[in-house]
Amino acid sequence: MMIRVESLAREFSGKGAPEPVHALRGVSFEVAPGELFGVLGPNGAGKTTLVRILSTLLTPTSGTAQIGGLDVVTDAMRLRRRLGVVFGGERGLYDRLTAVDNLQFAAELYGVHRREQKRRIGDVLELVGLRSKDRARVETFSRGMRQRLHIARALLHEPDVLFLDEPSNGLDPVAARELRDLVRSLRDAGTTILLTTHHMFEADQLCSRLAVVVDGGIVEMGTPAAIKGRADVGRTFTFADYHGVVRDRAVLDALPGAIDVSDEALDGYVRWSVRTAAGSAVDAAMIARTLDVPPDHVVGEPATLEDAYVAIVSGAP
Template sequence: MALAIEARALRRTYRTRTGWLNPRRVEIDAVRGVDLDVRRGELFGLLGPNGAGKTTTIKLLNTLLIPTAGSARVCGFDVVTQTREVRRRIGYVFGGDRGLYDRLSALDNLRYFAELYGVPAAAQKRRIGELLELVGLTGRERDRVEGYSRGMRQRLHIARGLLHEPEVLFLDEPSIGVDPVAARELRSTVAGLAATGTTVLLTTHYMAEAEELCDRIAVIAGGEIQALGTADELKHYAQGRRVLEVEAFGVTDAQVQGIAALPGVRAAGVEVIGAGQVLTVASEAAVDVQSDVLRALDGVRLGRVTARQPTLEDAYVAIVNGVDRPSVAVAA
């Protein structure tokens, strides 16, 4: 099996100071021994909460950070000792507005970055045209980027990252802050990359995006890989549970805590959606908690009550909730 990315016991420790009156030097383990294999041509997802180590892991793999310990190879080249060879073979796209020149057109942006990436002049016109077609910006390439929507900017970011025909493309939360319509177009663009044979490592907070796009998914939390497999394989982490969703208006934190303490309940949480709330309760499969939950919500205006099978998001929550935070050591 040909591998595009190999990581063994990858670790990154940051040294910083904490406190004002009595400052102390501390060490924070952002990544704590990550082992990872990504196959060539695979669309691989990396999921995790904020501060879990996703972006740090990507920066270690694409040579922007040096590992404190462990090793990693991309396309067979070591990320520390063969940095130049790695960079020739990778592209990096991150979420947000940085990395483009607003007062230039998309075409001029791509011409500029093509020069930086060393794309031969004779091949630039063909390559830029192919990429504009791939990301759906043909016809808007002469417009200034300052007039682009967030979704269009992100698609232009992807085109920029593909200019030098990288073997591996790192996509770090590319759909963050993008509206649903633009996010759908962005997912279509990313899915099209796999057809070209490009290896893609994607980080995201959106479970539906990961489930739709990724061949395999790793969940990182506390700086370590906690689970790895296909979306269906990861759902096994939520097996033995049933999920109850209750539309409500006015659920208090005290009520949520009381529901979480009910016999058979594994987890409970509330998400605010518009003017209402959705209470999600995960319980043991053999225990029907619906009547107890509704009694605990006495006095709360309720809407639809739904029981369903666990999803990838439920499995993700189950995995992440069982993980300790990254360690912090006080330096001598």
């Protein structure tokens, strides 16, 4: 395994605080080489604390974590040369310097040999799509361009593992899509990545496995499909009514487990939606029988990762 975490815990205590704050509570998981592993959770759940411990910026209170066989505490100095870290909204670039100058400074800090610096800087700028902006000052960059430059900087020394802590935070939809494409290309090239995010679509698209963290502990872990399948969530069924089949919405309201019925008048028809509660016996066939229409006229929309996430977080103790 590239990353192995066992019973990792971290407490914070401040002056005058009656009790310590448990940011992490016995977290355990493994990440295989080349895997893109996602960590989801509400604000304050412990995601950034986890990334800071794994990237050797913070020591755990108890438990162990190893990356590539090196301990994050006892082998921290050796390990840092093998890790790349990007925090969302991070400030660490020099605005009045060009992209190349920023990366050259970072290359010196990372210990990249001077004979390799020019090649590596060119390679990472090409990878993140900033080769044409290599001589532009960073103060002229958009937020999305800055985030891509942060990733370029994190990749300069060819790390074994890349940590991305909410990298798309605050990006507009176009910049967020470009960032997802970049992360996907890194994943496909075999980079081991640990990603924290609040964007469920992003996690569903990119991650091979996910861990949901609530109050410092992992409450669910598995593939996105498995998590969506295990979560106790309701479903939404839709029906396009072209001929006025639904004459009384009370018929739909009376379906067992129906918690919301809505209609939308569109061009030449009415689109009906029936949202059901978790565990409801309602399915497309039942609705079709109720309306006396062919079964394929009613479409059941599968639960999304966001649906599953909300159900998991809301039901966590």
